[in-house]
Amino acid sequence: MAQLSDRLQRLAPSATLAMSQKSSEMKAQGIDVINLSVGEPDFNTPDHIKAAAKKAIDDNYSRYSPVPGYPELRKAIVDKLKNENGLEYGMNEILVSNGAKQSVCNTVMALVNDGDEVIIPAPYWVSYPQMVKLAGGVPVIVNAGFEQNFKMTPEQLEAAITPKTRLLILCSPSNPTGSVYSKAELEGLAEVIKKHEDMFVLADEIYEHIIYTGRHESIAQFDGMKERTIVVNGVSKAYAMTGWRIGFIAAPEWIVKGCNKLQGQYTSGPCSVSQKAAEAAYTSSQACVEEMRQAFHRRRDLIVKLTSEIPGLEVNVPEGAFYVFPKCSSFFGKSDGETTISSSTDFALYLLEKGHVATVGGDAFGDPDCFRMSYATSEDNIVEAMKRIKEALAKLK
Numbered sequence: 229m230a231q232l233s234d235r236l237q238r239l240a241p242s243a244t245l246a247m248s249q250k251s252s253e254m255k256a257q258g259i260d261v262i263n264l265s266v267g268e269p270d271f272n273t274p275d276h277i278k279a280a281a282k283k284a285i286d287d288n289y290s291r292y293s294p295v296p297g298y299p300e301l302r303k304a305i306v307d308k309l310k311n312e313n314g315l316e317y318g319m320n321e322i323l324v325s326n327g328a329k330q331s332v333c334n335t336v337m338a339l340v341n342d343g344d345e346v347i348i349p350a351p352y353w354v355s356y357p358q359m360v361k362l363a364g365g366v367p368v369i370v371n372a373g374f375e376q377n378f379k380m381t382p383e384q385l386e387a388a389i390t391p392k393t394r395l396l397i398l399c400s401p402s403n404p405t406g407s408v409y410s411k412a413e414l415e416g417l418a419e420v421i422k423k424h425e426d427m428f429v430l431a432d433e434i435y436e437h438i439i440y441t442g443r444h445e446s447i448a449q450f451d452g453m454k455e456r457t458i459v460v461n462g463v464s465k466a467y468a469m470t471g472w473r474i475g476f477i478a479a480p481e482w483i484v485k486g487c488n489k490l491q492g493q494y495t496s497g498p499c500s501v502s503q504k505a506a507e508a509a510y511t512s513s514q515a516c517v518e519e520m521r522q523a524f525h526r527r528r529d530l531i532v533k534l535t536s537e538i539p540g541l542e543v544n545v546p547e548g549a550f551y552v553f554p555k556c557s558s559f560f561g562k563s564d565g566e567t568t569i570s571s572s573t574d575f576a577l578y579l580l581e582k583g584h585v586a587t588v589g590g591d592a593f594g595d596p597d598c599f600r601m602s603y604a605t606s607e608d609n610i611v612e613a614m615k616r617i618k619e620a621l622a623k624l625k
Contacts, residue, residue: 238361243354243592244600247576251586262613264601265586267403267551271468271523273505274516280508284501293497296488297324297476301503304510305476313446315454315478323484324506325491326498328434328462328475333359335430335458335477336395338486340365344394349380350594351553353403353432357594365394369594374555377544378405378595382416389420395428396421398447401435404593404600405553406528406546411445418450430458434475437466437517439548440525448478455480465549466517467509472502524550527603527610534614535601540621550604553590557597562624569624572599583620585613 247265254261296302302322309315325331332355340346342364348356349372357367370388372380385396398417400409409417421427429447436444448457462475477487491497528546535543535554542555559569564582569575573589576599580586590598603610 235362239358242358243573244588247580247586247588250580254580254584259584261580261584261586262605262609262616263586264603264605264613265588266604267602268470269465269468269520269550269604270606271520273468273472274509276512276516277467277469277505277508281501281505284504289500289504291500293500293503295492295497296322296484297498298500298503298507301507301510302476304507305478308510309459309478313444313449315446315448315459317478318481320481321484322476322478323487323491324474324476324498324503325487326475326495327473328432328460328464329355330473330491330495331460331462331475331477331487332356332397332430332432333362334487334490335460335479335483336360336363336365338483338490339428339458340394343392345390345392346395346397347385347388347393348397348594349378349384351378351402351404351590351598352397352594353399354592356397356399366392368393371594373595374542374544374553374598378402378407378553379409379413380417382420385417385420389424389427393424393427395430397430397432399432399435401439401444401546401548402551403435403549404551404588404590405544406549406551407544408439408441408547409445409447410442414445414447415450418447418453421456422452428456428458429453430460432460434460434462435465435549436461438521438524438550440521440528441547444548458483463506463509466520467506468520469502469505469509472499472505474498474502474506524603527605527607528552530607531601531603531610531614534610534618538614538618538621540624550602552601552603553593553595553598554601555598556590559621559624564623564625572596575599578624579617579620582623583616585616585620 340363346360458479463469540558576589
């Protein structure tokens with residue numbers, strides 16, 4: 229019998245992409261669906277970045293690029309890390325990839341051996357555990373729920389570490405919760421990590437510029453942590469460049485060399501034109517980033533207010549990214565006479581089918597009591613979506 233590899237059998241499909249696909253299919257049937265399932269800015273790429281891409285085409289940037297990325301882009305990333313984050317890297321410590329998603333996967337594949345354990349705080353981005361499984365590693369899930377603002381404590385981290393621990397994956401600002409680790413909270417985690425030889429942290433900082441309280445902090449800043457940290461970032465979220473597929477890692481040179489070797493075998497260098505666009509993003513005015521951040525901030529305030537007015541939902545106030553992750557478990561066991569809600573996945577499907585609003589159940593993110601909504605959409609859409617959700621949930625008894 230024809231059969232796919234055991235490697236693929238270990239993987240689950242992406243729940244966020246699946247819900248977005250279902251939403252698109254309903255729209256194609258003429259159903260008016262408001263999509264709050266997609267982790268993608270609704271803004272267009274700023275004009276000056278698009279102009280740089282057009283110029284790159286005219287300048288014939290149409291050939292294979294170097295595997296680690298163009299030197300000019302890597303230099304721009306080095307400067308960004310120094311000026312914005314106070315982190316000193318050389319160009320040989322930067323690797324540009326086809327999106328931050330590849331940067332994460334490169335790192336996991338380069339560092340994790342069969343049986344190695346990777347600590348992942350839950351809620352987590354859906355792809356983290358799947359990438360660990362792809363590498364033959366073992367995801368170790370640490371539950372950091374609603375009551376602790378979805379942030380893992382140093383005590384929880386210490387309790388999860390074993391002699392097999394190789395890596396911690398940390399996302400701040402967080403997808404799916406919007407939670408942001410403070411400098412003091414990160415320092416507490418760093419002190420634990422430094423006690424364990426050969427343990428590293430993958431710091432996913434892709435939502436760095438979408439933050440509403442204070443400033444972004446990187447765990448790489450603490451003494452002894454830069455050599456233990458793989459910083460992942462990119463242009464997708466801050467510059468509304470999701471489709472351009474440019475991400476990067478900043479890490480010790482030996483890790484970058486390993487990821488470069490891996491990338492050289494299965495994708496080679498990223499898109500030439502996209503790299504020139506990303507270079508413009510990093511080296512030009514950052515006014516567009518602040519403009520979008522302010523819009524997300526207004527939307528955050530709006531969706532939190534409207535969610536908190538729906539009986540049965542509990543919501544915290546996310547400090548970054550463009551997601552809210554309300555608690556919906558009070559609806560489990562309830563029914564509208566046709567559909568009974570027994571899980572957060574059921575809950576999200578109910579909202580899609582009865583309210584025509586696409587969200588994602590928290591089961592996919594490792595927290596079965598909650599669900600995710602993205603507010604990367606217009607304020608009008610948010611108001612209408614929350615009205616539909618409120619009406620749909622009122623039917624559950």
